[in-house]
Amino acid sequence: MMSQGSSLHHRMLIAALIVFVQDLSCGGGAQAWTYNYSITPNRSWKEASQWCQQHSAEMVTIQTQEETDFINNLLPLNSNYYWLGIHKEAGVWTCDGTKEKVKEHLQNWASREPDDYAGHDCVEIYIKRKKDTAKWNNEKCDKMKGTVCYSASCKQDSCSAHAACVETVGSHTCQCHPGFVGQRCEEAVACKALTESQQGSRNCFHPYGSNRFNSSCRFHCGLGFHLLGSPQLLCQSSGEWNHPVPLCQVKQCPVLNLTLVSGGSMNCSHPFAPDSYNSTCELRCDEGYDRHGDSQIRCDHSGQWTPGVPACTVKKCPPIFPPAAGNVTCVDAVEPFSFGSRCNVTCQEGYHLTGDSSLACLASGQWSKPTPACTVVQCDGLEAPPHASVQCQGPLGIHSYGSICAVQCEEGFDLIGTNNTECLSSGNWSHKLPVCRAKSCRGISSPPHGSLLCTDPNGPLSFGSRCTSTCDEGFILNGTASTECTSLGTWSADVPRCLAGRCPPLNSPPHGSLSCSDPHGEFSFGSLCTSACEEGFFLNGTAHTECTSRGTWSAAVSDCLAKRCPSLGHPPNGSFSCSDPHGDFSFGSRCTLTCEEGFVLNGTADTQCTSLGTWSKETPRCSAKRCPALNPPAHGSLLCSDPHGGFRFGSRCSSACEEGFVLSGTADTECTSAGVWSREMPHCLATPCLRLAKAPQHGTMNCSHRFSPFSYNSRCDFACKEGFWLRGTPNVTCNSLGHWSQELPSCRPVQCKGIPALSFPLSINCSHPLEDFSFGSQCVFICAAGFSLNGTKAVLCSSDGVWSDTLPKCVGDETGVTDQRVGSAVWVYAVITVCVLIGLVALGLLISTQFKKKGAPIMDDVKSWDETENPAFEF
Numbered sequence: 001m002m003s004q005g006s007s008l009h010h011r012m013l014i015a016a017l018i019v020f021v022q023d024l025s026c027g028g029g030a031q032a033w034t035y036n037y038s039i040t041p042n043r044s045w046k047e048a049s050q051w052c053q054q055h056s057a058e059m060v061t062i063q064t065q066e067e068t069d070f071i072n073n074l075l076p077l078n079s080n081y082y083w084l085g086i087h088k089e090a091g092v093w094t095c096d097g098t099k100e101k102v103k104e105h106l107q108n109w110a111s112r113e114p115d116d117y118a119g120h121d122c123v124e125i126y127i128k129r130k131k132d133t134a135k136w137n138n139e140k141c142d143k144m145k146g147t148v149c150y151s152a153s154c155k156q157d158s159c160s161a162h163a164a165c166v167e168t169v170g171s172h173t174c175q176c177h178p179g180f181v182g183q184r185c186e187e188a189v190a191c192k193a194l195t196e197s198q199q200g201s202r203n204c205f206h207p208y209g210s211n212r213f214n215s216s217c218r219f220h221c222g223l224g225f226h227l228l229g230s231p232q233l234l235c236q237s238s239g240e241w242n243h244p245v246p247l248c249q250v251k252q253c254p255v256l257n258l259t260l261v262s263g264g265s266m267n268c269s270h271p272f273a274p275d276s277y278n279s280t281c282e283l284r285c286d287e288g289y290d291r292h293g294d295s296q297i298r299c300d301h302s303g304q305w306t307p308g309v310p311a312c313t314v315k316k317c318p319p320i321f322p323p324a325a326g327n328v329t330c331v332d333a334v335e336p337f338s339f340g341s342r343c344n345v346t347c348q349e350g351y352h353l354t355g356d357s358s359l360a361c362l363a364s365g366q367w368s369k370p371t372p373a374c375t376v377v378q379c380d381g382l383e384a385p386p387h388a389s390v391q392c393q394g395p396l397g398i399h400s401y402g403s404i405c406a407v408q409c410e411e412g413f414d415l416i417g418t419n420n421t422e423c424l425s426s427g428n429w430s431h432k433l434p435v436c437r438a439k440s441c442r443g444i445s446s447p448p449h450g451s452l453l454c455t456d457p458n459g460p461l462s463f464g465s466r467c468t469s470t471c472d473e474g475f476i477l478n479g480t481a482s483t484e485c486t487s488l489g490t491w492s493a494d495v496p497r498c499l500a501g502r503c504p505p506l507n508s509p510p511h512g513s514l515s516c517s518d519p520h521g522e523f524s525f526g527s528l529c530t531s532a533c534e535e536g537f538f539l540n541g542t543a544h545t546e547c548t549s550r551g552t553w554s555a556a557v558s559d560c561l562a563k564r565c566p567s568l569g570h571p572p573n574g575s576f577s578c579s580d581p582h583g584d585f586s587f588g589s590r591c592t593l594t595c596e597e598g599f600v601l602n603g604t605a606d607t608q609c610t611s612l613g614t615w616s617k618e619t620p621r622c623s624a625k626r627c628p629a630l631n632p633p634a635h636g637s638l639l640c641s642d643p644h645g646g647f648r649f650g651s652r653c654s655s656a657c658e659e660g661f662v663l664s665g666t667a668d669t670e671c672t673s674a675g676v677w678s679r680e681m682p683h684c685l686a687t688p689c690l691r692l693a694k695a696p697q698h699g700t701m702n703c704s705h706r707f708s709p710f711s712y713n714s715r716c717d718f719a720c721k722e723g724f725w726l727r728g729t730p731n732v733t734c735n736s737l738g739h740w741s742q743e744l745p746s747c748r749p750v751q752c753k754g755i756p757a758l759s760f761p762l763s764i765n766c767s768h769p770l771e772d773f774s775f776g777s778q779c780v781f782i783c784a785a786g787f788s789l790n791g792t793k794a795v796l797c798s799s800d801g802v803w804s805d806t807l808p809k810c811v812g813d814e815t816g817v818t819d820q821r822v823g824s825a826v827w828v829y830a831v832i833t834v835c836v837l838i839g840l841v842a843l844g845l846l847i848s849t850q851f852k853k854k855g856a857p858i859m860d861d862v863k864s865w866d867e868t869e870n871p872a873f874e875f
């Protein structure tokens with residue numbers, strides 16, 4: 001349906017009406033209008049409707065002001081006015097022909113209309129009424145009113161499809177639709193050809209030929225670009241495109257303000273335009289910052305940064321919560337509790353920081369240090385002073401800041417000092433703890449004869465002190481041993497007394513008396529009693545007894561016993577007869593001694609035991625009768641057995657001689673009961689040796705005699721005359737056995753050198769008065785005829801044993817030559833002769849010697865003595 005221009009409004013009545021059809025509320029067509037009306041007769045609404053239909057028309061329904069004015073001018077005044085083709089159907093005002101609802105704003109009611117009266121369902125128009133001219137009113141449908149109808153006159157094919165058929169009076173014209181020209185409006189108007197656009201494409205539709213009226217082109221842009229201008233161009237009836245050709249503009253992403261990127265840097269490349277499609281950016285975050293999103297983003301075809309704009313967010317450290325009782329103050333470089341933030345933790349009074357107070361949020365997102373804690377200041381644990389109890393109470397703990405401790409002393413103790421103390425923020429207690437001092441009791445001292453031992457757990461003689469009295473040994477406690485210092489400061493009991501212990505009373509012993517010293521009372525501990533006996537009596541036991549600590553006497557009281565004299569018993573060789581009033585041989589005893597034969601009383605026969613316990617007289621004895629004292633013989637000894645004392649009755653003595661002496665007489669003798677010896681004493685004589693009558697021949701003898709001549713210990717010295725020598729010992733002694741100590745010596749002549757046999761012509765003639773070639777021998781030399789002696793004629797053997805001269809020689813008278821050879825032969829001959837002679841003599845001597853030895857062994861060397869000259873030894 002084409003709209004109609006309003007320019008034709010005034011050219012003719014009917015044409016003018018066409019304009020209104022456009023706004024007809026009840027529809028209608030683009031037709032020429034012809035109005036019919038009838039007021040004679042007036043009709044009901046229904047009859048009016050039927051009348052219009054009979055005339056191929058419909059009731060007027062138009063509601064515009066212009067149509068209203070037109071009709072108001074056209075129609076004559078009818079006092080009943082005219083019906084409109086509008087009635088109420090189902091409560092809605094409805095057009096009669098089209099059955100469409102009358103639009104509200106087109107309803108043109110008179111004032112205070114429509115009303116609500118029942119049956120007033122049909123609408124009349126006040127044509128040419130003074131008031132509410134051409135306004136509407138609802139009225140009963142059977143009211144009689146004027147009828148006004150309208151009808152159209154154009155035919156279907158009067159014009160081309162691109163024209164409107166315009167009613168004219170009796171005819172019509174083709175009114176071309178815009179964009180069409182020609183008689184029947186069949187040709188479309190042409191528009192300019194369209195230019196190509198970059199990054200875009202188009203889609204055209206040409207209903208009436210290329211780029212002609214109503215050709216339409218739709219433009220499209222490539223991915224990432226969007227159309228700027230109208231996407232659809234329409235070739236208008238004026239021959240102009242209704243819009244300029246659109247442009248493809250690159251899609252813009254949100255502008256990235258790089259100066260606003262914090263904590264990092266963005267590097268971008270823009271192939272088309274800044275921050276546009278296909279722009280890419282790469283984000284690098286600084287240390288301490290985290291990237292959120294991908295590092296690289298691209299502006300996509302939809303104008304969005306994909307996959308989203310990243311950002312560098314500062315690393316967050318976990319929030320620091322102020323520790324209990326602490327505060328945290330932070331200086332933040334970026335954000336609270338983020339990289340660069342520095343926080344200080346402080347504690348409230350009474351708390352101290354454990355840990356480091358300053359923390360820094362590091363690039364790692366961690367705090368440089370753990371959050372320190374505020375720990376409540378702790379005062380030292382209070383140890384209750386001795387004998388006190390401490391009660392602490394504090395909001396933060398018993399020994400913590402603010403805690404108050406109250407000290408209370410135990411019963412019996414006085415508090416010295418302040419009774420409470422408070423834990424200060426410095427960690428110290430406000431006051432020193434007081435001291436609980438035990439209550440003092442008055443001083444006490446140990447009882448006489450006792451001692452006091454106190455245990456003082458709480459100080460000397462103070463509450464709790466317990467003193468125990470103990471009595472010295474021998475003393476008994478009277479009272480309470482222990483006393484205690486009570487909590488009131490008084491003693492529970494008095495110090496007791498120590499009384500000496502008692503011993504049983506004592507009596508004096510018979511024949512005695514008792515005296516006591518009693519330092520602590522009669523017969524009490526410490527009493528010392530001493531017993532004493534009458535004269536002649538003695539105490540059998542200790543004199544003293546003492547009352548001991550056990551209450552007993554240290555010893556029983558001793559008896560007084562009569563003093564005893566030494567027992568006389570049975571005296572040897574006699575007997576006592578006694579009278580004993582107080583016991584044998586005791587004080588008062590009298591005894592008399594009688595002796596046996598051979599014995600005599602020595603002392604007084606009667607004796608008495610005195611009070612001193614001694615006998616009044618020396619104890620008498622029976623002594624054996626005495627014989628005269630004997631002396632041992634000279635050079636002898638005496639051995640006696642003395643049954644009753646030396647040289648007394650019964651003594652037997654035996655004499656013996658020393659070595660070298662022999663007894664002369666009877667050895668034994670006996671003391672008889674008459675007091676005389678039975679025999680005389682013998683003598684000791686020296687043992688005799690052989691009496692030496694004479695000195696040896698040619699010698700002298702000198703004898704000395706110690707005891708008697710030629711007996712034991714006699715000694716004889718021997719010497720020889722000149723020319724003789726002593727053969728044997730020079731002296732002899734007589735031994736104890738009566739033998740001479742040695743063989744007796746002899747005197748032998750001194751020997752000269754033997755003269756050998758002489759050789760021819762010398763010969764010898766010797767005389768030997770004693771022995772050959774010995775003292776006294778003389779030799780005379782003779783030379784044979786024809787020879788004469790050269791030297792001494794004779795030699796003599798001297799007492800010294802040397803020859804008086806040297807041997808002479810025989811010298812030849814004529815020649816004077818000595819025949820040595822003959823001489824030698826003579827010598828050899830002489831020597832042999834001498835040797836043979838000597839051998840014969842020696843043999844004879846040996847035989848005689850052997851024979852003599854058997855008869856006189858003592859005279860061993862008799863051969864040295866001349867039988868005739870050597871005297872026999874005599875006694």
Ligand SMILES: *[C@@H]1O[C@H](CO)[C@@H](O)[C@H](O)[C@H]1NC(C)=O
Nearest residue numbers: 255256257258259260261274
């Ligand atoms: C980026 O941000 C800064 C600070 O807000 C501002 O001064 C500047 O004009 C902005 N630049 C752009 C291109 O928007």
Ligand SMILES: *[C@@H]1O[C@H](CO)[C@@H](O)[C@H](O)[C@H]1NC(C)=O
Nearest residue numbers: 222223224271277278279298
């Ligand atoms: C945009 O970038 C993509 C790859 O990232 C490429 O395939 C495409 O051709 C680009 N568009 C234009 C119009 O250059």
Ligand SMILES: *[C@@H]1O[C@H](CO)[C@@H](O)[C@H](O)[C@H]1NC(C)=O
Nearest residue numbers: 325326327328346347348349
């Ligand atoms: C800590 O904080 C508390 C309350 O927040 C305040 O009363 C007190 O004064 C602060 N102490 C310090 C040392 O800042």
Ligand SMILES: *[C@@H]1O[C@H](CO)[C@@H](O)[C@H](O)[C@H]1NC(C)=O
Nearest residue numbers: 329330331342343344345358
């Ligand atoms: C932390 O304490 C230090 C030294 O006490 C001081 O210099 C610093 O300014 C403090 N910082 C803060 C954030 O309070």
Ligand SMILES: *[C@@H]1O[C@H](CO)[C@@H](O)[C@H](O)[C@H]1NC(C)=O
Nearest residue numbers: 406407408409415418419420
């Ligand atoms: C501490 O002493 C004060 C007086 O000095 C007294 O009033 C208070 O009761 C005492 N407290 C205790 C627990 O004894």
Ligand SMILES: *[C@@H]1O[C@H](CO)[C@@H](O)[C@H](O)[C@H]1NC(C)=O
Nearest residue numbers: 476477478479497498499500
């Ligand atoms: C202690 O002494 C009193 C008098 O001083 C006395 O009566 C009492 O018997 C004595 N007790 C003993 C056990 O000695």
Ligand SMILES: *[C@@H]1O[C@H](CO)[C@@H](O)[C@H](O)[C@H]1NC(C)=O
Nearest residue numbers: 539540541542558559561562
């Ligand atoms: C004398 O005392 C001792 C012990 O002390 C006793 O054996 C003896 O019999 C006492 N003698 C007499 C005669 O009582």
Ligand SMILES: *[C@@H]1O[C@H](CO)[C@@H](O)[C@H](O)[C@H]1NC(C)=O
Nearest residue numbers: 600601602603621623624626
């Ligand atoms: C008597 O005895 C005394 C001493 O015992 C003694 O010396 C004296 O020689 C004796 N008298 C007689 C005659 O034996």
Ligand SMILES: *[C@@H]1O[C@H](CO)[C@@H](O)[C@H](O)[C@H]1NC(C)=O
Nearest residue numbers: 717718728729730731732742
């Ligand atoms: C007695 O003779 C001996 C040698 O037999 C000698 O030693 C001694 O001296 C002589 N005694 C005296 C007194 O000449």
Ligand SMILES: *[C@@H]1O[C@H](CO)[C@@H](O)[C@H](O)[C@H]1NC(C)=O
Nearest residue numbers: 788789790791809811812816
């Ligand atoms: C005798 O002998 C001695 C020496 O032996 C000699 O001197 C002397 O002349 C001798 N006389 C004679 C007469 O031959």
